[in-house]
Amino acid sequence: MEMMEIWQTALTEIKQVLSAPVFDMWIKQLQPGRLLDDQRFEILTGNAFAASYVQDHYGSLLESTLSTAAGRIIRPVFVVDPDPPQTTQPPQETVIRPAAPATSGVDGRYTFDNFVVGSCNQFAHAAAARVADAPATAYNPLYIQGGVGLGKTHLLHAIGNALFRARPEGKTLYITSEKFMNQMVESIRFNQAHHFRENFRSVDILLVDDIQFIAGKKGTQEEFFHTFNALQAASKQVVITSDSFPGEIDHLEERLRSRFSQGLVVDIHPPDLETRMAILKKKAAQEGMDLQDDVAFFLAETIQTNVRELEGALIRAFLLASLEKEPVTLTLVKESLRGTVLRAEPRMVSMEKIIETVASYFKIRPMDIRSDKRARRYSHPRQVAMFLCKQLTRHSYPDIALEFGGRNHTTVLYAVDKIASLKEVDTDLEQAVNTLSAMLRK
Numbered sequence: 001m002e003m004m005e006i007w008q009t010a011l012t013e014i015k016q017v018l019s020a021p022v023f024d025m026w027i028k029q030l031q032p033g034r035l036l037d038d039q040r041f042e043i044l045t046g047n048a049f050a051a052s053y054v055q056d057h058y059g060s061l062l063e064s065t066l067s068t069a070a071g072r073i074i075r076p077v078f079v080v081d082p083d084p085p086q087t088t089q090p091p092q093e094t095v096i097r098p099a100a101p102a103t104s105g106v107d108g109r110y111t112f113d114n115f116v117v118g119s120c121n122q123f124a125h126a127a128a129a130r131v132a133d134a135p136a137t138a139y140n141p142l143y144i145q146g147g148v149g150l151g152k153t154h155l156l157h158a159i160g161n162a163l164f165r166a167r168p169e170g171k172t173l174y175i176t177s178e179k180f181m182n183q184m185v186e187s188i189r190f191n192q193a194h195h196f197r198e199n200f201r202s203v204d205i206l207l208v209d210d211i212q213f214i215a216g217k218k219g220t221q222e223e224f225f226h227t228f229n230a231l232q233a234a235s236k237q238v239v240i241t242s243d244s245f246p247g248e249i250d251h252l253e254e255r256l257r258s259r260f261s262q263g264l265v266v267d268i269h270p271p272d273l274e275t276r277m278a279i280l281k282k283k284a285a286q287e288g289m290d291l292q293d294d295v296a297f298f299l300a301e302t303i304q305t306n307v308r309e310l311e312g313a314l315i316r317a318f319l320l321a322s323l324e325k326e327p328v329t330l331t332l333v334k335e336s337l338r339g340t341v342l343r344a345e346p347r348m349v350s351m352e353k354i355i356e357t358v359a360s361y362f363k364i365r366p367m368d369i370r371s372d373k374r375a376r377r378y379s380h381p382r383q384v385a386m387f388l389c390k391q392l393t394r395h396s397y398p399d400i401a402l403e404f405g406g407r408n409h410t411t412v413l414y415a416v417d418k419i420a421s422l423k424e425v426d427t428d429l430e431q432a433v434n435t436l437s438a439m440l441r442k
């Protein structure tokens with residue numbers, strides 16, 4: 001079958017799977033390109049953002065429909081059309097790297113190159129790089145601990161990709177502990193437990209993501225223990241990630257706990273402002289998009305703890321900009337975040353807003369709150385406002401003291417303590433604080 005025909009057949013298939021608006025927005029604009037070799041097939045898109053979006057969301061759909069239509073494996077390679085119909089941004093990167101060998105489970109998009117190093121993750125990064133450099137010599141196992149969305153999975157894939165590049169013949173396997181469990185259960189069901197074992201015990205590097213999921217799963221822990229031991233005995237590298245330290249995972253067998261702590265345990269912290277800005281810049285450059293400093297700063301300030309959310313916010317902004325055919329300005333970014341992070345992130349509330357809201361709730365004036373009038377009808381709302389400033393913003397005690405007419409910060413400390421303990425016994429006060437918090441978070 002001609003490639004053009006295969007393309008048309010695949011499109012007809014996809015049209016039945018996707019909703020019309022989605023199809024029109026993302027798929028219709030794609031153009032078939034050249035066949036690069038017997039598998040890889042170029043697909044042209046309008047800009048780098050569309051290329052990466054389509055690859056992420058519809059890449060496997062395209063691959064499977066094209067392959068079905070062709071009767072053999074066809075892998076789409078998304079390429080930015082050098083002569084885009086009507087995009088405002090000049091494309092930068094032309095080819096999105098195709099995924100690393102599919103059987104390894106390693107995702108080609110996550111590399112050391114596009115991992116931003118800051119003080120929050122430098123040890124984890126250095127350890128991962130070392131392992132990729134000289135597996136099974138330095139730290140075995142390497143155990144990476146960190147909260148959600150801080151780059152653990154990214155580092156695992158980066159190790160996999162680096163190893164693949166350095167020695168393509170080595171066998172690397174990336175798997176989540178959940179998948180490990182599912183595959184184990186399947187293998188038992190189909191009487192293929194020995195295949196399962198062989199598969200895992202024949203690797204040179206095993207990258208296990210989110211090990212915490214095997215907590216409480218007795219059979220899986222047992223199997224993993226033996227896999228782990230077999231690999232260690234054969235001097236093969238194991239890298240593990242988790243949201244908790246080995247000692248903190250409830251219902252994890254003691255023997256696993258001690259095995260996990262045997263090598264090196266490193267943790268990743270939430271990134272600081274500079275690192276968040278650097279991540280945004282890198283991501284934008286990767287997408288071939290322009291990111292103004294004020295926009296980067298705003299996003300980095302607004303989303304402080306989770307890199308995944310940070311990226312998500314950037315993507316939303318790019319998406320809106322491309323739909324509206326407008327540049328990514330601060331106004332547009334705020335618009336794109338409305339109803340999501342902006343509501344969920346209480347630290348966006350300003351102290352000024354808190355003072356205003358509390359004043360109007362207690363029917364006094366904001367200036368009364370900032371004053372040093374001692375009457376209870378002023379001092380009580382003032383203490384509530386201080387308490388809310390501490391709860392809803394990231395300002396320090398001295399910062400808050402400054403906002404409240406420049407008093408001593410111990411006054412704020414006292415007020416916050418007092419309201420916190422009073423609230424426990426005074427239901428009216430508790431109610432007032434809850435109402436105010438809810439109003440302010442809106």
Ligand code: ADP
Nearest residue numbers: 114115116148149150151152153154279307308
């Ligand atoms: P985790 O596995 O810790 O939950 P991920 O590795 O999935 O987090 O990271 C979430 C997203 O944030 C990914 O898209 C990843 O590429 C990105 N990310 C996290 N940390 C960094 C970093 N230091 N530099 C670049 N991108 C990062």
Ligand code: MG
Nearest residue numbers: 152153154209
């Ligand atoms: Mg992860």
